[in-house]
Structure formats: C-alpha cells, structure tokens
Amino acid sequence: MQLIVMFITTFLGGWIFPWWWPAVPAYVLGFWRSRTGTTAFLMGFFGTAGSWAMLAGWLNARNHGLLAMRIADLMKLPAPWLLLVLTGATGGLIGALSGWSGHAMGKWFRGINPKPIP
C-alpha cells in the first residue's frame, strides 16, 4: 500500500516539482507509516525507482534508444541500458534515504511522545 502511494505521488509530483521531490512523500511515509527502517528504505527505493525507470523506459522506447545511446556514450557508460539502471538507482537512492531518514525521525519523535502506530 505504502509502495503504491509512494509510486503515485512520485509520478504525479515529478512533473511539477524539482528532481528531489520523491524525498518529500518518502519522508512523510517513513515518518508515519513504516514499521521498520528497512521497510521505509525499500518503500522509498522501489516507489521512486519504479516510477523513474518506468517513465524513462517508456520515453526511451518511443525514441528507439537514440538519445540514450548518445548520453551513455557521453557519460562513459558501456551500454545504454545501464542508463536506465542508473536513472532508477538515482531516484531510488533519494527515495530510500529519505524513507529511512523519515522513519528514524518518526521513531525518535514517538520516543518523546509515545503513541502506538495505528
């Protein structure tokens, strides 16, 4: 459920907000919803990596890989598909770090104001 929310918010906000936008929903979800640091991390990673890689993959397919080939060359990547991996991983990293960071904050916050996780 968290993953789906993460995926959808990342996708919708991506068109308007700067590239680090996924950090915002991931932090909030990590803060309120994640039971462990690991789940917060994975939710942030796959929610963002999924939406980023999917959109990049679709744009790439429509373009028959023309631009990816040139950019992979520019960034000294041995193969264009690695660019899709790098795109997913970059987005995923932000989501994951933010989810985990949000969870840590939530845990500390609830340590001061104990309330059961609903």
Added chain:
Amino acid sequence: MEAQSVWRWIKPWAALLFLAMVISLGNRNIAGLPPLGKFLNPFLGFWQNAEPGVPHDAKLRLPGLIEPVAISFDRRGVPHIFAQNAHDLYFAQGYVTARDRLWQMEAEAMAAAGRLAEILGPDLLEHDRFQRRMGIPRAAEKALELFRQDGESYDAAEAYAQGVNAYIDGLSPGRWPLEYKLLDYAPSRWTPLNTALIIKHMQWTLSAGGNDLALSNTLAKFGPEFLQRFFPSRREGVPPVIPAGTPWHFPKPSQPVDTGTPAPSAVMPSLPEPLPKLAPDPRPGYDQERKPDPGNGSNNFVISAARTHTGYPLLANDPHLNLSLPSVWYETQLTDPDFSAYGVALPGTPSLLIGFNRKIAWGMTNGQDDVFDWYRLTFRDSTLSDYLQGGKWKPVRRQIEVLHVRGAPDVIDTVIYTQYGPVPLKSGERPWNNNEPALHALRWLALDPSDEILATLRVTRSQDFQEFSDALKTFHCPAQNFAFASTNGDIAMLHHGLLPRKWAGQGRIPLEGSQPGNDWSGWLAREEEPSVLNPPQGWLASANQNPTDSTYPYYLGADFLNSARAERLGQLLASSDSVDVDRAFGFMLDDYDLHAARTLPMLLRHLGRPTLSPRDSAALHALSHWDYRCRSNRIAPVLFDRWWRALYHSVWQDEFGGDGEHYQWPSKEETWRLMTVDPASDWFDDITTPEKETLHILVARAFVEACAASQAGPSLDQIKLRQSDEVTRRSVAPDSEIGWSDTFVKWSRYRPVEIRHLANLPALSRMNISTGGCAECVNALKSQHGPSWRMVVAMDRKPRGYGIYPGGQSGNPGSRHYDDFIDDWAAGRHYALSFMESPSGSGESGYHLLLRGK
C-alpha cells in the same frame, strides 16, 4: 545506556543532514558531468529530449501574430512557412528556428558577445575578454542602431525575436534543449541584438583570417625581396573570378596601379619582435586553432542556358565552413503575398542567405579582400592615455567591459579605442590566437556599422538582375562573390562589398599609426567593383581566388586563395557544354587534386629509379599509377600528402629555424613554382649542414620518410581511433588498389572527417566519416572543414532546387533529424528541394503547424 539515547537523538538529524547532502550533490556538476539528479530525472531531465517519431499536426495560439500562419514540415523536417505579411513571416521563422536550434542560436550569440564565462565559468574568461577587446559586441550594438534607422531590417529582427520568445515562453524546463541541461543553465530572452551578434560572428569567420603579423616577421627576417618573390599579391595565368578581358565600366584612376607587391611606404622602418612562443592550451576543447580557418571559402558557378543540357541557366554554390552539429545552416521556405523563396539561413537571423525564389537564384563565396589591418601605435607613457598621430598626442577613448563569470566575481576590463579602432593587446599580455601584435590598433571593416540583414531581405524578394544588384547595396562586410542566375536567362557574378581604397600592399603588414595618410582613404564606388553580366564564355565561377586580372587598377588585398581549386573548376566548366544538375553536383564533388597532378610527376622525375625496399617500391608503384583522385579507400593521396609535407618542411625549416611558426612561410603553390622554375635554387640547400643539398636529395629523403610514416601499423593513434567509433571498423573495406594496400594507411583513415558538436562533445559528434575530397580539391574537404551546403538550382520557368548539408534540421541529439543528412552527404547524394506553392498541397508533407495570434 547513556550513549544509546544520545545516538537515538542524533540519528534522525544525522540522517536528514545526509539526505540534504545527497540532494545537494545531485544538484551539482561533478567531474565534468551534468548535475546527476537533475539530469537523470525523467520528468524534467534529459529523457524528456528523447523525441518520439513524427509530431502530430498542431494548432497554436501565440501572442504577437497578426494573422494566421501555416507551416508545413516536409519529411526532412524543413519548414515551409506561409504567412500573410512580412511581420508574421519572420515571427514564424524565429519560432520554428528556435524550436529546432534554440541552444545553438543563443550559444553563438553569447560567444560573439564575449559572454560564455557567464554560462561555462572562469575557463572561458580569456575567450570573452578577447571578443570584447576586438570590439565585436560594441560593433553589434552599432549595427543594431543602423537596423533601427533603416527600419525594415529592425522590424524583421524584432519580429524574429518575438517568434523566438514566443517559443521560449511556451517551454517548461523539461522541454529545454538538451545542452541547457548538460551545462545546467536556462535559456534567456532573444533580442534583435543577438541577430546583430550572429552576423558579427560570421564576419569574424570570413574576414579576420589575415596573417599580417607572421608576414611582417618574415619581412623582418628575409627582407623585401623575399616578400616580392614568394608573396606576390597576384600571379599571372591564374583564372580570375571576373574573366580576363572583361571591360571595366569606369574611368581609369589616377592613383598607382596594383603592382602586385607592397609599395615601399608599406614597409615599416623597424619591425616588430617575433611573438613569444606559447605552450598549447591544456584546457579541453581549447587546443584548436582559434584563428578563422584560412581555407574558409567556397565554390560557386553559373552556367548560361546555351551550355546546359536543359536549356536553362544553372547556379551552384557550396560554402566551405567549419562543419559542426548542430549545422551552421537551417533550411527554410519563406512565403508571404510578395514573394516565395527557398534556401538556407544562419540560425538567429531572419531571411535567407543563399537560395532561390520564383525568378532568381543566388549564391556566394567569400571575397577574401583585406579589410583587417593593424596600426602600430606610439603611446606617450605606460598609462596608454595618449598616442602619437600626425605629430600630436591624441587621447584614447576607454570603454569599460564588465565580464560576468559563473561561480566567480565579475571581472572588469578596459578596452582602449583609437581613431583606427580598438587596441586588443596591451604590452606583456598573452595573445589569444597568436595573431595580435601588442600595442597595435585594429582597423577592421566589421567594426563599422553595416546592415547585411537589409540586403538579404531585399535579395529574397528580387525579381531580376537589376533588383538583385540594387538589393545588395547594404551588404558591406565582408565582400562576397555573388553568383546570380535568373529564369529570363541572365547569369552574373558580382564581387561586392564595401571595399577600402588602398594603395598596393597597404595593410599587408602592420602600418605606422603615427603617420597621417596611412588610414584607409575612402571606398570604391559601386561601379568600380569587379562585376560581369552574361559573359561571352557562357559560364562564371569563383573559388576565393583573385577576383580580377592585372588590368583592374585597384588593390583589394593579397589573401586570395591559391588557384588550384579555381583552375580545376574552370577546366571542368570550360570543357562541358551540356551540363545538367547531376553533372553540376559532380563538379562540386570533384576530388581531383590539381596540386598533386602538377607536382607529383616532377617529384617522380627527381626521385628517378633508386633501389628501394619492397615496401617503398610498393609505395612508388601506387604513386606512379595514381589518377590524382582523393577517394576514401586510396593510399596514394596519403603517400603524396606526406611526401609533399616532408619535402616542404625540409625546404623551409632550416631557413625559418626553431621558432618557424611565428613566420609566414611561402605557400605550397609558391614552393612548387620555385621547384619548377629554379630546381637548382640555393633555397634547397640545408643551411644547417656543411654539405650542399639539392632538390634531388630532399625529394629522395622526403620519400623514404613519407613511406615509413604512411605504413599502417597499429600505432597508438589508430588503436584509439578503432576504439572510439564503430564507424571506423565498418569503414575498413577491402581495397583493390594494389596488393600492398593494407601496408599503408588509407585516405579515410589519414583524414577522417569529423563533424563536431559545438560544445566539442564527442558523444554528440559524428567522428570518422569516410568520404573523398581534399584541401585543394573542388570538393575541399578537410578533417573538420568543408562543403557546408551544396546547392544546384536549375532556372527552369519554375526553378528547381537541389541541395544537402552535413547535419540535420533538428539541433536535438535526441531527434532522428539531428544528423540524418550526413550519410547521404558523405556519399555525395543530394535531395530535391520541394518548393511548395501552398501549405496544404503535396504529399511531400510530414506534418502541419497552424499558428494564430492571441
């Protein structure tokens, strides 16, 4: 317990800080890479530049348009614009050009303005300072003032700017061109000043290639006789642009006739010190020669109806420029109720530079006239406040230039102006391209206000020769050889531009600035310019050679290109009395090396029949059986080029010495002449050895050297080449030349053609293109320089145009139109240019755009 609770407190804040650091890292350029987070983000980053196939038809509302404009894009991505008034026409031209070339236009305007450091940082500061010191941005401002006075050109530039800005306003950051994302900056608004800057940029390319300083060093070292012998401003026997014997329609002037050598008064009493030697600039992308390419030139020719297959005149033109991606040209058809014209424009300028309309066709080659001179100044003291002129001290004018630098504080520079022009280099400063003497003023025609835009606006609307000739009136800098043909059968060639009235040799080397009378004394009148209409020979051609024979009384310069290309083109045209479009393209693609054809037999004679190693006999065999064609799979052109270079070097290196690059060496043509007319000359002796060398000995030594150097071993360079591009591997085709062909490097490997991205990014460039041609061929193709647009127009009742340029209509590396013409261009093919009569019509169309006002 205590430690654990501290950690629980620190952890969330440390994690947040770490997150912020990662985000800030993703926002920054690191190690030459674009900001990774921004760049890879598929919503706003580079993925958005991955264009899908053919766009759909669209209707757009744009503020500023008066009436609707219909635009049809054909299958090659060429826009055919149909507007109902001139304002809307140039508005739409600005809109579509920006859509395809926005980054290129802005980058070139910024470069001309000396503002690259604003976007690229401190590395570009010296470039920017140079542009300011040469006075280029101020000259653009003056030109814009003149546009305002003329009205018509300002209106066009303003409408064009509105169109560009309408496009920019409709762009979300996700749709910015790729290069903005790579270099991490935003497009700024387009102004008519940018158009003036683009013109200045082209004027720099075409008129700032002089060698005054190097020539004066040569004069200082060898004296005036050497100059007279090896650097004549004219050679008899070279076919001029205006055919020999063409009568001049003006009274003979009273002033001295051009004698072909500098007058004594042009020789300076004391000569400048040779320039200090400079280490190559280590910064990536700045290791290339910055001086405009001396081969910047072109071919054009016109053939009268009587000599063509179709019975209509033909016009052909191929401007030779630095080849780049995005391409220097943008193809467009412009139509309003007054006219319809098809051709190529410089992105950033309204109208067309080369093309045809329903009645006329025109093309240009650079005139090569000398409009770029230096004046030596005597300053009163080191404050450089006053300079000596006519026995009096005159104050300089100072212009403050503020240079913005990305990521660093502004830099303030002061440019000194004199009555001649700016003083680009103060003493002790490092010259930018080894061509500027310190404490000299620059007199350069491009710094005077002129309105070439007005000329192009009127030319595209001209209906016959008289209108065309009148339209050119405001085309000042630099002078061009304008070829002309019309449907009513006229052919013409006009050597036109603003031509300073000079004494013979004036300004070949720096002039004494303190003496009155060394200034340019006015301009040639229009009727004094060399021109010809409908010559008896039935054809006209220009290839940047001297425009006239020796009966022409005025001195125009001494930088005309050597004659091999012009001579070959003349031979082709004179020997063909039934030319058609394909044949005309064949002439432009001619890869016969006339320099080799007249030099190689002499070299082989000097070489005789020595005892040679099997390798060297194979080379000799290839050379003896060469047909002088420079084709990609040949080895002979490589062997000859190396042989000639080694020989040329051995003839002059001993005389010019270790710092030889600071001198102008005799051209290869003059060196060939010396070998032909005086084979026993003392110049062939190597003065650094006690023995007496002869041409015979030099030729033999150079031959062995060339064979060894041409051997195809897996040298480091070649391994790099192989790794760098798949194309190389594919281009190594089996060769049928001789059994030894694999022993030697082939022409395409020796001279691979590279079309580089303007920001010099190899990944966005096309490297190792295999194609024919050579520097001296009519198909004057060097590694990064050559035919940037090949066009032929058959002047049928409805003119039919054909053309191609090495690039593609789109500047977006994510578009299939980025480089889709290159393979056809390299193979020598061309396209039929579809001159549309209406926007909806033919099946030529890819898609339509309908623009309406808001």
